[in-house]
């Protein structure tokens with residue numbers, strides 16, 4: 001007889017999901033009832049769970065396995081019929097989206113704090129993805145949050161732990177736990193989209209690549225797909241074993257944190273191609289030999305070359321990018337005669353456009369690229385799409401990007417982050433910017449066309465999102481954008497996005513920090529960054 005148990009509990013403050021779920025320090029999650037309250041709030045908010053199937057897994061970080069055991073027992077206590085859990089508790093965010101869609105589950109729970117460090121003193125996170133496979137929209141996360149504030153009990157089952165390492169089906173109370181291979185379905189989908197024969201031939205011809213899994217979730221995926229199915233040489237995947245603390249690293253694929261990869265690609269005897277992914281596998285960074293491809297350029301290049309890939313051979317319905325992402329993709333869309341949508345930051349805003357068939361490719365400056373194949377951004381997908389393009393064009397990465405700039409013009413771009421600044425100072429700075437009326441004024445050599453706080457009306461469901469970032473747009477299309485990060489866990493992080501359109505190929509070789517120097521100064525001055533935050537330099541430049 002299964003012992004279903006209802007446990008009395010009291011609300012915890014601050015269980016408001018951010019841009020991508022609830023993220024807190026592990027020790028916060030380890031408080032008795034903390035994770036349980038949030039999970040029960042999810043189950044209470046998504047409708048009747050009775051008889052349904054749930055997908056479950058995480059990025060392998062510290063507390064992943066314990067959390068999975070808690071959630072399995074609670075799923076049984078809440079009437080789920082089946083939970084599909086990735087072997088070893090592993091499931092990348094895009095693979096979760098793939099599995100949710102393929103098996104039409106009642107959504108899924110993904111345990112990850114994405115690119116934030118892992119370990120006993122670091123971060124943990126949990127998010128719910130809806131049955132369409134994408135992040136929960138705001139109406140759902142608001143309902144979950146509201147529930148966390150009133151919760152007084154949760155349901156669980158008193159049974160032993162499930163062995164997460166053995167594939168198979170196991171009873172847990174009246175529920176079935178299906179421990180499945182987290183790579184297989186995802187790898188099958190990638191083979192439908194990309195020309196694996198062409199990529200295999202590329203590797204067979206001596207093409208060399210390094211993929212940095214950063215000791216996070218994409219290790220098993222990259223090894224199986226790159227070194228397995230595509231027969232890339234052993235050692236192509238670096239840092240390929242998921243570790244609970246990501247090897248003390250910060251699994252964020254950018255020029256600062258993916259330093260092993262950057263050294264390899266900018267050093268002597270560099271390989272042809274480099275790529276990295278983040279904690280939960282949804283972000284990507286693309287490098288050529290001695291060459292960095294900005295995420296905004298990556299989206300534009302992939303869009304311009306999409307028809308070289310079997311899954312996109314019929315062309316694109318449209319492109320979508322987040323507002324702070326550069327307008328490079330807009331130029332490709334214009335040339336292709338397809339729409340380009342500008343959404344607020346956060347992958348969830350692409351969901352309605354993808355579901356409605358309005359956009360095929362999406363991308364964000366925050367190292368996110370993806371398509372309508374799932375409802376999440378997808379790191380390895382972007383890498384495979386680049387490999388497909390490289391296999392077909394037989395040119396180095398740098399040459400492809402330079403040709404792209406010569407054809408469309410270059411949206412010179414950089415992002416400056418000021419991390420862990422005082423929250424009150426950060427909010428004051430944003431309020432100051434919101435209060436400015438700069439239209440028609442000259443800032444340095446630039447004349448302001450307009451400034452605003454970006455607001456978005458979803459063209460599919462009509463929902464409105466306000467206060468999504470202050471933009472100052474100049475007459476020549478150059479712009480600076482300011483917003484506060486929605487994913488940080490310490491103080492506030494100010495992001496400043498700087499963009500200038502450069503049509504002249506003779507200027508395309510310039511280092512963006514040099515080309516953008518005037519705009520960078522304008523941004524610092526107009527926002528009073530030093531006076532308000534005490535910072536003279538950004539902590540991260542990408």
Ligand SMILES: O=P(O)(O)OC[C@H]1O[C@H](O)[C@H](O)[C@@H](O)[C@@H]1O
Pocket residue numbers: 019020114322345346347348364366368484485486487488495
């Ligand atoms: O709010 P930020 O720290 O700038 O992060 C923004 C990013 O956060 C997460 O990674 C979301 O999944 C992305 O869609 C978003 O672009």
